[in-house]
Amino acid sequence: MHSLAEKIQQQDMRALARAISLIENDDPEKLDLMSDIFSIQKKAHHIGITGSPGAGKSSLINRLLTYLRGKGLTVAVIAVDPTSPFSGGSLLGDRTRMNQHFLDPGIFIRSMATRGSLGGLARATKDAIRVCDAYGFDIILVETVGVGQSELDVMKVVDTTGLVLTPNSGDVLQIFKAGIMEIADLFIINKADLPGVVRLKATLEEYMMIAQPKGWSPLIVKTISTENKGMEELWKGIEQHKSYLFETRQGEERRLKQLELEVYELIREEIWRDVERRVQSDQSKVEQLRDPEADPYQLAREWYGVWKGDS
Ligand SMILES: Nc1nc2c(ncn2[C@@H]2O[C@H](COP(=O)(O)OP(=O)(O)OP(=O)(O)O)[C@@H](O)[C@H]2O)c(=O)[nH]1
Ligand SMILES: [Mg+2]
Numbered sequence: 001m002h003s004l005a006e007k008i009q010q011q012d013m014r015a016l017a018r019a020i021s022l023i024e025n026d027d028p029e030k031l032d033l034m035s036d037i038f039s040i041q042k043k044a045h046h047i048g049i050t051g052s053p054g055a056g057k058s059s060l061i062n063r064l065l066t067y068l069r070g071k072g073l074t075v076a077v078i079a080v081d082p083t084s085p086f087s088g089g090s091l092l093g094d095r096t097r098m099n100q101h102f103l104d105p106g107i108f109i110r111s112m113a114t115r116g117s118l119g120g121l122a123r124a125t126k127d128a129i130r131v132c133d134a135y136g137f138d139i140i141l142v143e144t145v146g147v148g149q150s151e152l153d154v155m156k157v158v159d160t161t162g163l164v165l166t167p168n169s170g171d172v173l174q175i176f177k178a179g180i181m182e183i184a185d186l187f188i189i190n191k192a193d194l195p196g197v198v199r200l201k202a203t204l205e206e207y208m209m210i211a212q213p214k215g216w217s218p219l220i221v222k223t224i225s226t227e228n229k230g231m232e233e234l235w236k237g238i239e240q241h242k243s244y245l246f247e248t249r250q251g252e253e254r255r256l257k258q259l260e261l262e263v264y265e266l267i268r269e270e271i272w273r274d275v276e277r278r279v280q281s282d283q284s285k286v287e288q289l290r291d292p293e294a295d296p297y298q299l300a301r302e303w304y305g306v307w308k309g310d311s
Contacts, residue, residue: 002033019037023124023127024112037131042136044076046158047159048141048144049142049162057164060225061143075106076139077141080142112128159241163184165200166189166200181207185216188221197222278307285303
């Protein structure tokens with residue numbers, strides 16, 4: 001077994017942090033490490049918290065953390081930061097908010113950024129979640145800004161997704177257009193101290209009437225993170241969804257579907273690595289392109305044919 005995997009199993013937090021860096025940097029050892037990590041996963045409940053910038057995701061997670069620690073549960077938080085090329089951007093902001101948790105051994109907080117990761121941020125985040133799972137956290141919370149495909153991909157790997165919305169922000173339409181409504185298992189109306197809550201709730205109910213989700217019908221919960229209100233209701237909603245996943249075996253189906261997609265993703269990553277290696281080892285090919293008649297479509301087929309032939 002990879003030495004880091006062994007240490008993680010023994011709940012060595014520094015090893016956990018090192019493993020995540022290795023994933024972010026797309027280290028050659030990554031696949032071996034992840035393969036070992038996979039065998040020691042413990043199946044924590046993975047909860048995604050997404051929503052527009054400034055909706056209060058970090059504040060909410062901070063309160064939820066305190067609530068869950070009060071119940072004796074251990075929690076890992078992964079904040080996905082698509083905007084910053086260095087991890088640290090959102091962490092700096094979150095650190096001030098989550099400061100009180102830094103010395104608690106039952107808590108791990110980490111922000112993720114792309115750096116060079118081949119499979120992108122979503123791929124790296126999935127692996128990081130898995131490493132936290134192997135460490136033995138009861139709950140893994142993932143914060144993403146709900147803006148793009150990469151975040152949607154991340155949300156597909158969690159068990160329960162909470163979409164944070166705020167009254168009067170007018171972001172519902174945008175979120176709806178981006179296809180983010182569909183991934184929500186819970187609608188969290190945060191900043192419920194502000195006016196417009198009733199209207200937002202009605203909009204969500206209307207949306208559900210039209211969308212008519214099959215099976216699970218997303219719950220609506222209200223929170224005021226700044227006043228630490230609504231955490232119990234939020235947690236109950238999450239637990240209710242967890243039971244639903246278990247009883248209907250949908251959780252298992254979701255995981256299976258995800259694993260299948262992951263295998264394809266990893267194959268794609270391998271192929272891409274292979275392409276990069278071949279391109280770098282044969283710069284002479286550029287010369288062929290100087291020919292004014294050079295046809296990239298034809299050349300792509302030719303070159304690829306040669307590669308396939310020798311592998
Ligand atoms: N009035 C009110 N303000 C809140 C509430 N929750 C959070 N805020 C404020 O909203 C602002 C943004 O909160 P964050 O927790 O940083 O939001 P976020 O969604 O994590 O933001 P990004 O990570 O930048 O996308 C902060 O000034 C919070 O104090 C709430 O329930 N009521
Ligand atoms: Mg945040």
